[in-house]
Amino acid sequence: xxxxxxxxxxxxxxxxxxxxxxxxxxxxxxxxxxxxxxxxxxxxxxxxxxxxxxxxxxxxxxxxxxxxxxxxxxxxxxxxxxxxxxxxxxxxxxxxxxxxxxxxxxxxxxxxxxxxxxxxxxxxxxxxxxxxxxxxxxxxxxxxxxxxxxxxxxxxxxxx
Amino acid sequence: xxxxxxxxxxxxxxxxxxxxxxxxxxxxxxxxxxxxxxxxxxxxxxxxxxxxxxxxxxxxxxxxxxxxxxxxxxxxxxxxxxxxxxxxxxxxxxxxxxxxxxxxxxxxxxxxxxxxxxxxxxxxxxxxxxxxxxxxxxxxxxxxxxxxxxxxxxxxxxxxxxxxxxxxxxxxxxxxxxxxxxxxxxxxxxxxxxxxxxxxxxxxxxxxxxxxxxxxxxxxxxxxxxxxxxxxxxxxxxxxxxxxxxxxxxxxxxxxxxxxxxxxxxxxxxxxxxxxxxxxxxxxxxxxxxxxxxxxxxxxxxxxxxxxxxxxxxxxxxxxxxxxxxxxxxxxxxxxxxxxxxxxxxxxxxxxxxxxxxxxxxxxxxxxxxxxxxxxxxxxx
Numbered sequence: 001x002x003x004x005x006x007x008x009x010x011x012x013x014x015x016x017x018x019x020x021x022x023x024x025x026x027x028x029x030x031x032x033x034x035x036x037x038x039x040x041x042x043x044x045x046x047x048x049x050x051x052x053x054x055x056x057x058x059x060x061x062x063x064x065x066x067x068x069x070x071x072x073x074x075x076x077x078x079x080x081x082x083x084x085x086x087x088x089x090x091x092x093x094x095x096x097x098x099x100x101x102x103x104x105x106x107x108x109x110x111x112x113x114x115x116x117x118x119x120x121x122x123x124x125x126x127x128x129x130x131x132x133x134x135x136x137x138x139x140x141x142x143x144x145x146x147x148x149x150x151x152x153x154x155x156x157x158x159x160x
Numbered sequence: 161x162x163x164x165x166x167x168x169x170x171x172x173x174x175x176x177x178x179x180x181x182x183x184x185x186x187x188x189x190x191x192x193x194x195x196x197x198x199x200x201x202x203x204x205x206x207x208x209x210x211x212x213x214x215x216x217x218x219x220x221x222x223x224x225x226x227x228x229x230x231x232x233x234x235x236x237x238x239x240x241x242x243x244x245x246x247x248x249x250x251x252x253x254x255x256x257x258x259x260x261x262x263x264x265x266x267x268x269x270x271x272x273x274x275x276x277x278x279x280x281x282x283x284x285x286x287x288x289x290x291x292x293x294x295x296x297x298x299x300x301x302x303x304x305x306x307x308x309x310x311x312x313x314x315x316x317x318x319x320x321x322x323x324x325x326x327x328x329x330x331x332x333x334x335x336x337x338x339x340x341x342x343x344x345x346x347x348x349x350x351x352x353x354x355x356x357x358x359x360x361x362x363x364x365x366x367x368x369x370x371x372x373x374x375x376x377x378x379x380x381x382x383x384x385x386x387x388x389x390x391x392x393x394x395x396x397x398x399x400x401x402x403x404x405x406x407x408x409x410x411x412x413x414x415x416x417x418x419x420x421x422x423x424x425x426x427x428x429x430x431x432x433x434x435x436x437x438x439x440x441x442x443x444x445x446x447x448x449x450x451x452x453x454x455x456x457x458x459x460x461x462x463x464x465x466x467x468x469x470x471x472x473x474x475x476x477x478x479x480x481x482x483x484x485x486x487x488x489x490x491x492x493x494x495x496x497x498x499x500x501x502x503x504x505x506x507x508x509x510x511x512x513x514x515x516x517x518x519x520x521x522x523x524x525x526x527x528x529x530x531x532x533x534x535x536x537x538x539x540x541x
Binding site: 026029075118133142 | 211215255258380383384396398471474486488490503507515540541
């Protein structure tokens with residue numbers, strides 16, 4: 001049965017109570033549920049393994065820079081029930097760390113590496129958290145809003 | 161098949177694992193992809209893909225552009241099927257701004273996307289044949305693809321990168337003989353496909369070469385986030401044109417093609433390939449239905465000159481030839497997007513490669529990679 005975002009929120013709330021922070025359903029925007037970063041692995045396992053939710057497909061995992069904080073956005077989808085939900089966690093900018101969900105959906109492996117590469121978010125428990133798109137010894141996290149392009153890389157001038 | 165095949169010998173051999181770099185400059189990696197392959201004799205023990213050689217900071221660029229200016233950048237992600245890429249992005253922005261585009265636009269978009277799907281699958285099957293050693297179908301497909309490209313050229317001037325879809329509509333209207341050209345393409349595609357079916361797909365040598373290798377079980381495919389022909393080849397009818405029913409696809413009668421394991425096991429390289437062949441036929445059906453009923457009207461919705469979506473965020477996805485292409489667009493109410501993330505199907509589909517190529521011969525690895533149908537512009541963005 002296809003569930004709406006509100007129903008999914010209620011189900012999560014009854015299971016995890018305080019760890020589910022809020023739901024936002026604005027017009028013209030996808031509804032999303034903000035959750036506690038520490039509990040994200042348990043929540044994802046619950047979302048995948050509960051029969052009426054059955055979120056078996058991780059569409060996308062995006063790193064975010066909210067200027068004062070960092071964040072991770074999970075776009076989940078269920079190929080069985082055809083419903084979707086967006087989860088969001090807010091992380092501290094100094095120590096951005098969140099449990100890895102690589103064990104829940106394998107597709108998270110490369111997405112998390114990309115989020116680490118671009119935003120410097122540490123995914124705890126990730127089997128191979130190294131850079132994926134930039135060179136392995138690149139410094140800094142390019143998609144952060146306060147990123148400054150280094151002038152030189154290995155003695156070569158970086159264009160632009 | 162997935163476990164290692166051991167070779168019995170009468171005497172003991174001193175063997176060692178061998179590390180081989182395939183690429184980044186190698187024709188069979190379909191672009192600048194480097195595969196670090198660990199070999200035991202000729203058997204693949206592990207594959208470690210190294211990507212990023214074509215990383216052009218699309219997401220960072222997008223943050224510095226206004227919304228319509230991002231469209232040409234989106235073209236360059238999957239440069240084989242640019243129309244589909246553009247569609248996903250402009251649909252996301254339209255969703256943010258709550259724009260309803262005219263029906264004429266939707267029809268033309270469907271036709272363009274399906275034409276581009278045919279062009280993409282032609283390349284995919286052609287290069288896959290090339291990997292297997294069949295050169296003739298490659299030439300046939302490229303000859304036919306020219307007809308599709310000339311339709312695009314007559315419509316918008318571009319042969320590879322179109323910049324045709326725009327927020328709220330299309331940049332140009334179609335030209336007078338557009339419908340006839342489309343029908344001519346459909347006719348030609350069917351002719352060639354029938355020929356290639358006999359020449360390549362049902363060829364015993366080709367079947368021996370591609371059946372039973374690179375088997376992707378359905379549950380593994382879903383867990384790895386695979387989509388498009390990759391997942392449908394494993395028998396999962398996951399097609400966003402039907403699942404999400406976006407645009408006007410509900411008006412058209414077409415089937416979602418899935419692999420059935422006809423000549424080997426379900427989800428092998430041959431299955432993925434046959435799904436692409438059959439999808440070309442389904443695209444032909446859609447084009448035939450669509451060109452008959454293109455409504456009259458404008459090709460642009462009434463939108464403000466300056467595209468300025470309200471605060472919000474959407475994840476908008478469409479079915480591109482390679483799978484689910486989604487854009488996560490965040491607007492802070494300004495003229496430029498706050499964040500654009502492209503969820504590229506090739507990127508996700510490639511991540512399953514180590515899983516499905518272990519235990520096969522090194523020559524099979526090249527075929528398995530070919531059957532994934534990657535475009536490095538999209539993997540690296």
